[in-house]
Amino acid sequence: MSYSHHENPGDYARVHRRIKRLWDEGLFTIEPHAQRRMAKRHIDLLDVQNIILDGSIVSRDRKGDQWRYRIQGATVAGATASCIVAIEGRLISVLDY
Structure with a gap:
């Protein structure tokens, strides 16, 4: 997704609020690669939710x-x-775990 001029990808607080809002609205997907890694590590959706809602953005690329x-x-x-x-627009994708 390309960011508009009004969105700053380095504004972690704002980006994290948006990610949490989309998660709360159920607008997310867990990509197949992430699903495989989660299964291998015995991680479930509640763990991912806990990380997204209560964690912190530590980096971006x-x-x-x-x-x-x-x-x-x-x-x-x-x-x-x-x-x-x-x-990705009005959706977040969990790409990796």
Whole structure:
């Protein structure tokens, strides 16, 4: 997704609020690669939710014209973990875990 001139991909607080709002509205997908990694690590959707809603954006990178954000937080069991998400229009995609 390309950002408009009004959106700053480096404004982590604003980006994280948007990611959390889209998550709360159910506007997300878990990409197949992320699903496989989650299964391998015994991580479920509640863990991802915990990380996204209660964690913090710790970095970003750009692939093409898409910004990807690493959100670090804790699983339900309290283990430190992170996931990578991208905002694609009115949807967030969990790309990796």
